[in-house]
Amino acid sequence: MSTASRERFQSSLRRARKIAVLTGAGVSAESGIPTFRGAGGLWRRYDATSIASPEAWQRDPGLVWEFYNHRRERALGCAPNPGHRALARLEAVWRDAGRTFTLITQNVDGLHEQAGSRDPVRLHGSLWQVRCLACGSVTENRDVPITPAFAGSGSPDPDARARRFTAAELPHCRCGGVLRPHIVWFGEALEERDLAAAAAGVEGCDLLLVVGTSAVVYPAAGFVPLARRHGALIAEVNVEPSAVTSLCDFVFTGGAGEILPSLLDVAPEPAP
Ligand SMILES: [Zn+2]
Structure with missing residues (x-):
């Protein structure tokens, strides 16, 4: 990741009034939770x-x-890793500043909650x-x-x-x-309530951060285009390029635990 792209990302992050984060198995893999499709x-x-x-x-x-x-x-x-903790911290700081933060996860392990995330939308x-x-x-x-x-x-x-x-x-x-x-098992529908909460978090967000997921499975696959339609910037943190990489404004390659703590260590810019 170049320093310039990192600084541009952080400058956008500081100004964001509404942030949505989508996480997947990659975040928990660093905590030792087995992933589904990877090695x-x-x-x-x-x-x-x-x-x-x-x-x-x-x-x-x-x-x-x-x-x-x-x-x-x-x-x-398994315990939350620095990636889970960095997201919980960002949520606390943003909410304290009166801004909107929605964490949407495909993970079922509870590590986000254990790290301090308050009410993640648990799609699965x-x-x-x-x-x-x-x-x-x-x-x-x-x-x-x-x-x-x-x-x-x-x-x-x-x-x-x-x-x-x-x-x-x-x-x-x-x-x-x-x-x-x-x-939510294979062949079962997601809960309407969770889908609605996720869509409400993504719609009109200024920044969508995709972490540790290839975002190829519905409904996650729809969140990037949805955010895009409303003009959001999209950032990805993944160990390898994914299906959404080409749609992203910022791509940070590496593990969430390695990248997020310093990347997200910013304070919101005061509203004008
Ligand atoms: Zn009963």
């Missing part, structure tokens, strides 16, 4: 539709919970929330293992299952209904 990605070991889909749930909810139990276990040992749900299939209530749940039956179950192997979990071993709501992960 060592989760979906290279598991066929996504065989484990994170309504069909998989119909076939074997125990296998699906084994997968999420394993992901919760992994996430529990949360590893730490469960939803009752009977009464529909969504609740926070940090139990690891999710139920005692899942203790030590490790990483599921769809091809060589050691055992099946019974209905009684699945997590249950107080109402008696079965709990599922509050995660």
Whole structure:
């Protein structure tokens, strides 16, 4: 990244009255959360539709919970990195100055919240929330293992299952209904409320920052053109060029934890 481009970016950032940030797996990869499609990605070991889909749930909810139990276990040992913290700090400074800041994330690990981000729009749900299939209530749940039956179950192997979990071993709501992960699975629609909140944050923003995501999957793929239509500047922080690189005014190549702390260390310019 050239010093000139960095200074131009920071000068635009200081003047921004409304900022939107879109983050993806790349931000959490630096914290040790496995990514999906990259090297060592989760979906290279598991066929996504065989484990994170309504069909998989119909076939074997125990296998699906084994997968999420394993992901919760992994996430529990991970901490926010300097990239998460730099975004939380930017949000606090911007909100204190009476300006608008919206963090939209495709991540489900909760690391943004742990770093201090207040109310990120979680497009794909949360590893730490469960939803009752009977009464529909969504609740926070940090139990690891999710139920005692899942203790030590490790990483599921769809091809060589050691055992099946019974209905009684699945997590249950107080109402008696079965709990599922509050995660948007393949083939499921995103929550209207989250989509609306994300669009409201992007529409009319002065600056859209895309971090750690290739932004090729809907709806993230639509945010860059949406921001663009309203005249926003677009900046990208990614370890490699992505589908949005050619649409960006600023491209910073590298990890979020390495680039964001100094890049975002600015104060808003007082309003005239
Ligand atoms: Zn219930």
